[in-house]
Amino acid sequence: MVKITDVARHAGVSPSTVSYALSGKRPISEETRRRVEEAIRELGYRPHAGARALASSRSNVLALVIPLRAGIHVPVVMRFAVSVVTTARRYDHDVLLLTQEEGDDGLRRVADTALVDALIVMDVQLHDPRLPLLRSLERPSVMIGFPADSAGLTCIDLDFKAAGEVCVEHLARLGHRVVALVGSPPEVYVRRTAFAQRVVQGFTAAADRSGLASSVHPCEASPAAARLVAEQLLREQPALTGVVVHNEPLLEPLIDAFEQLGLRVPGDLSVTAICPDELAESVRVPVTSVALPSAEVGEQAVQLLMKKLGGDAVPEATLLPPRMTERASTAPRTTS
Amino acid sequence: MVKITDVARHAGVSPSTVSYALSGKRPISEETRRRVEEAIRELGYRPHAGARALASSRSNVLALVIPLRAGIHVPVVMRFAVSVVTTARRYDHDVLLLTQEEGDDGLRRVADTALVDALIVMDVQLHDPRLPLLRSLERPSVMIGFPADSAGLTCIDLDFKAAGEVCVEHLARLGHRVVALVGSPPEVYVRRTAFAQRVVQGFTAAADRSGLASSVHPCEASPAAARLVAEQLLREQPALTGVVVHNEPLLEPLIDAFEQLGLRVPGDLSVTAICPDELAESVRVPVTSVALPSAEVGEQAVQLLMKKLGGDAVPEATLLPPRMTERASTAPRTTS
DNA sequence: GCGTGACGTCGAAGCGCTTCGACGGGCGAA
DNA sequence: TTCGCCCGTCGAAGCGCTTCGACGTCACGC
Numbered sequence: 104m105v106k107i108t109d110v111a112r113h114a115g116v117s118p119s120t121v122s123y124a125l126s127g128k129r130p131i132s133e134e135t136r137r138r139v140e141e142a143i144r145e146l147g148y149r150p151h152a153g154a155r156a157l158a159s160s161r162s163n164v165l166a167l168v169i170p171l172r173a174g175i176h177v178p179v180v181m182r183f184a185v186s187v188v189t190t191a192r193r194y195d196h197d198v199l200l201l202t203q204e205e206g207d208d209g210l211r212r213v214a215d216t217a218l219v220d221a222l223i224v225m226d227v228q229l230h231d232p233r234l235p236l237l238r239s240l241e242r243p244s245v246m247i248g249f250p251a252d253s254a255g256l257t258c259i260d261l262d263f264k265a266a267g268e269v270c271v272e273h274l275a276r277l278g279h280r281v282v283a284l285v286g287s288p289p290e291v292y293v294r295r296t297a298f299a300q301r302v303v304q305g306f307t308a309a310a311d312r313s314g315l316a317s318s319v320h321p322c323e324a325s326p327a328a329a330r331l332v333a334e335q336l337l338r339e340q341p342a343l344t345g346v347v348v349h350n351e352p353l354l355e356p357l358i359d360a361f362e363q364l365g366l367r368v369p370g371d372l373s374v375t376a377i378c379p380d381e382l383a384e385s386v387r388v389p390v391t392s393v394a395l396p397s398a399e400v401g402e403q404a405v406q407l408l409m410k411k412l413g414g415d416a417v418p419e420a421t422l423l424p425p426r427m428t429e430r431a432s433t434a435p436r437t438t439s
Numbered sequence: 440m441v442k443i444t445d446v447a448r449h450a451g452v453s454p455s456t457v458s459y460a461l462s463g464k465r466p467i468s469e470e471t472r473r474r475v476e477e478a479i480r481e482l483g484y485r486p487h488a489g490a491r492a493l494a495s496s497r498s499n500v501l502a503l504v505i506p507l508r509a510g511i512h513v514p515v516v517m518r519f520a521v522s523v524v525t526t527a528r529r530y531d532h533d534v535l536l537l538t539q540e541e542g543d544d545g546l547r548r549v550a551d552t553a554l555v556d557a558l559i560v561m562d563v564q565l566h567d568p569r570l571p572l573l574r575s576l577e578r579p580s581v582m583i584g585f586p587a588d589s590a591g592l593t594c595i596d597l598d599f600k601a602a603g604e605v606c607v608e609h610l611a612r613l614g615h616r617v618v619a620l621v622g623s624p625p626e627v628y629v630r631r632t633a634f635a636q637r638v639v640q641g642f643t644a645a646a647d648r649s650g651l652a653s654s655v656h657p658c659e660a661s662p663a664a665a666r667l668v669a670e671q672l673l674r675e676q677p678a679l680t681g682v683v684v685h686n687e688p689l690l691e692p693l694i695d696a697f698e699q700l701g702l703r704v705p706g707d708l709s710v711t712a713i714c715p716d717e718l719a720e721s722v723r724v725p726v727t728s729v730a731l732p733s734a735e736v737g738e739q740a741v742q743l744l745m746k747k748l749g750g751d752a753v754p755e756a757t758l759l760p761p762r763m764t765e766r767a768s769t770a771p772r773t774t775s
Numbered sequence: 776g777c778g779t780g781a782c783g784t785c786g787a788a789g790c791g792c793t794t795c796g797a798c799g800g801g802c803g804a805a
Numbered sequence: 806t807t808c809g810c811c812c813g814t815c816g817a818a819g820c821g822c823t824t825c826g827a828c829g830t831c832a833c834g835c
Binding site for chain 2: 781782783784785786787789790791792
């Protein structure tokens with residue numbers, strides 16, 4: 104193994120000079136830098152990660168905790184992970200993969216052994232058991248999603264409230280006057296992240312602002328439930344022409360149910376959703392949707408972490424603006 | 440930060456004794472071990488990963504390179520990754536996530552800087568550009584999939600030949616006499632891993648052994664192509680009653696095409712597939728299939744690596760036996 | 776009774792890097 | 806001309822751990 108002293112000897116300088124030439128933490132003359140770089144190239148020198156970590160107390164590794172729970176949309180997690188890795192590399196960092204399963208112990212282990220410099224935690228629950236630990240850890244972390252109390256933590260996610268608003272506004276702009284939100288199963292509103300509630304808030308606020316009649320329907324994620332909620336909607340709101348769906352597995356069954364009830368999408372009914380683009384595109388009728396911007400979240404999460412590692416202050420909450428893509432499931436209201 | 444000298448002092452022993460008590464590399468008296476363990480607990484001691492890596496030249500980290508190419512089934516990759524992480528933890532190792540995108544440079548970097556002790560490379564191509572590098576690296580690696588020339592490397596994958604055989608044998612057992620294999624697009628047979636050819640080999644060999652009439656049809660992954668190949672099959676082999684599909688995106692469209700041509704599955708036609716269980720289960724008619732055992736591959740890949748790290752010899756090729764799950768798409772031939 | 780090991784422990788020497796303080800030389804200001 | 810300062814470089818001291826050789830003790834066999 105070629106080490107820094109070899110490079111130093113070969114370049115006719117001291118090891119510390121090589122180190123400074125590499126890190127740029129002290130000024131080095133152009134000439135010396137050249138010689139060092141050449142020596143490095145000729146010898147194929149690679150600094151030893153462990154030695155570096157020991158001496159500098161920086162491992163240049165980030166931990167990423169991925170969720171395992173069923174019901175998580177795998178491609179979204181994957182895209183997020185890839186985006187984290189890619190962005191981390193831009194900042195000369197690597198990514199250590201942890202599973203939710205490891206829990207607190209895993210987090211504590213990688214943090215306390217200085218294996219990683221910082222942590223990214225996905226799929227944060229409303230009352231996530233890891234919160235106290237993350238607060239007490241001496242290493243910075245960023246959470247994807249918002250817990251009930253995010254004080255002292257750094258969180259990032261799609262702005263679900265705005266996403267709900269955008270959906271309604273889009274429908275309003277198309278002339279729809281009566282809209283409904285089909286949401287996640289009731290337990291999600293209680294147990295999980297705050298995002299479900301925030302969609303409702305946005306949806307309702309925007310509907311009120313635009314003077315639309317609106318209703319909200321939490322719904323189980325089964326085709327049978329889709330059928331039921333579709334029937335119920337038509338019964339209770341016969342003038343309904345716009346639907347916002349925030350329940351991924353329900354999206355396709357719900358559209359099927361409406362069509363079986365004689366409503367054409369988008370002819371009679373416009374449907375928008377908050378879901379991964381992938382899903383929106385794969386439905387029989389491609390759905391106008393607000394995307395879950397996994398890549399963007401991943402990138403920004405890393406950037407927040409880098410700022411924190413650099414000692415800079417970062418906002419506790421970062422909300423990503425929703426971006427809507429129009430597809431085939433929405434159309435102007437036909438005033439027949 | 441509490442370090443090993445603190446523990447040593449607290450326990451009234453020398454640092455080396457603490458180290459040996461931890462690693463078990465030298466005998467330590469019961470009494471001393473107890474005292475050391477207690478000191479560790481009381482002080483909350485965690486060995487510094489970098490220092491450990493430097494002193495022992497072992498980082499206890501594995502690199503996992505995941506594919507990004509389109510056409511890869513994401514949940515399979517994910518399950519594999521999770522299985523690698525989980526298994527690695529059982530051996531007290533962590534996993535560093537790399538993307539294909541980083542290429543040779545990424546592999547060389549983590550290997551040469553001693554960031555990782557060993558590497559797992561997914562999605563190995565027939566003529567994978569990384570092969571020379573992996574051979575030359577001083578660190579052990581395991582590849583998922585078989586390149587054209589695997590000499591000097593350690594590879595593991597499903598035994599695709601046996602998988603092809605199992606499918607045919609299942610059909611033969613059900614009384615089918617005329618079978619066809621619908622395979623991957625032609626370019627896959629050239630460009631990609633060897634698995635496509637090996638399915639064909641197994642399929643053909645088993646059909647010959649059982650005295651079945653058989654044919655092989657590479658096929659593009661589009662619904663239109665599905666329709667075409669279905670028509671062609673019925674034209675060329677009117678007595679066809681058994682089909683093996685080794686082309687994931689084609690599975691559902693192909694079944695649709697057959698049914699539109701008036702063949703009921705499994706009434707008139709039995710279908711088996713080689714694909715992720717997930718896919719097989721999600722088709723309208725759940726398909727009898729040989730699974731892609733991602734979790735098992737991940738686990739065994741790690742175990743192979745651990746053996747290599749321990750200095751043990753491992754087989755160059757590990758082929759996982761196929762496991763078939765019977766679902767609703769196969770039935771005995773009706774001799775009407 | 777003494778040599779021989781095995782056992783249990785210690786001390787010290789690194790592992791390869793970063794970083795701090797120091798220092799010589801050159802330059803601008805006084 | 807001299808003082809002070811900054812630039813560029815060096816040497817040395819660790820960072821926290823593992824590991825090697827050494828040493829004392831005890832039990833055993835002859």
